[in-house]
């Protein structure tokens with residue numbers, strides 16, 4: 001056995017022993033009782049118990065939030081303080097039910113008591129400041145239905161449920177009509193500013209002349225870039241029924257002269273050429289490895305020498321945000337029926353395989369919402 005292999009195997013066996021010892025201790029009711037009573041370990045024990053309780057009960061918190069959004073309770077409180085009785089009449093829930101909801105929401109900092117009335121709480125205020133989150137919560141009903149039996153979902157390899165139906169247009173023959181693409185495109189457009197803000201702060205778009213946003217939906221990201229970088233010519237490539245929405249949006253925003261529209265499928269149509277920057281915003285993670293790699297290869301072939309590809313999306317193994325990438329998006333994409341969240345290192349390895357010379361991860365202010373990898377052809 002070579003020295004590095006021996007070293008690796010010794011380290012692995014030391015770590016295995018340590019983890020077995022640690023887990024035995026943490027599982028022991030005697031140790032748990034001792035840690036909760038001893039003044040030195042009590043804060044840690046309480047924090048761990050709280051963390052575990054949140055994990056066990058998190059779906060109830062999410063459903064409390066869902067009720068606040070569905071009834072419009074948060075928006076109503078956004079207009080000013082309200083009593084429970086006044087709110088009850090507006091949201092069509094009996095006063096006892098409204099009070100129960102308000103108390104639950106207060107525990108989650110969504111609302112706050114102010115004398116005899118109620119106002120928006122600190123978490124509620126942050127949520128109201130990010131429009132797209134409320135829409136995300138509203139569409140979680142679909143994911144919630146699919147996750148009612150998570151083991152069945154895992155056993156059947158994902159898809160086949162409510163969320164897959166919502167998304168199905170991209171796989172459908174003809175790739176969707178105006179009616180079937182509308183709900184999803186609207187949802188993506190509503191949540192797009194969260195991602196655009198991070199991406200625009202992370203990368204200097206002004207260094208480019210012509211940008212193509214592949215899978216750009218109804219053009220929300222292109223519109224944000226247009227507002228930040230007046231010199232850039234912009235284009236969007238998406239399924240024909242989706243880009244029809246982008247065309248209307250650009251015309252309404254007075255961007256018709258600065259933007260081009262390409263309708264097609266990157267599964268079967270060539271990637272348009274003539275752009276020195278191509279972007280994939282919340283697109284790569286939607287696809288299984290074979291489709292994702294074929295797309296990266298096609299983009300590499302379409303870029304001029306020195307041209308760049310920018311990938312922006314939530315990623316796996318994000319320090320401090322592991323549950324968002326690996327748990328939330330891992331199960332979301334499973335329910336959707338294709339794709340997976342990838343770690344930056346995996347994306348960079350795929351970029352290398354696709355023929356990109358260099359790539360790097362750029363820092364973003366809120367990596368939980370989006371990370372950015374840029375690659376050079």
Ligand SMILES: CC(C)=CCC/C(C)=C/CC/C(C)=C/C=C/C(C)=C/C=C/C=C(C)/C=C/C=C(C)/C=C/C=C(C)/C=C/CC(C)(C)O
Pocket residue numbers: 126130133136191282283285286332333336369
């Ligand atoms: C004022 C005083 C007293 C003190 C100030 C202290 C201080 C500095 C406080 C900071 C307050 C502050 C600025 C808070 C900011 C909070 C923010 C920005 C919160 C943002 C939260 C974002 C969330 C929760 C985002 C959720 C996003 C979701 C769930 C996205 C889902 C996306 C999906 C499903 C996308 C699907 C696309 C597909 C199919 C995968 O491709």
Ligand SMILES: C[S@@+](CC[C@H](N)C(=O)[O-])C[C@H]1O[C@@H](n2cnc3c(N)ncnc32)[C@H](O)[C@@H]1O
Pocket residue numbers: 170188189191192195214215216217218220221237238239242264265266267280281282283286
């Ligand atoms: C998650 S959405 C992201 C939309 C937008 N980039 C954003 O961040 O809001 C994925 C987009 O990829 C598009 N898409 C899916 N399959 C496609 C295909 N085969 N060819 C072109 N676009 C496709 C969808 O229509 C959708 O607009």
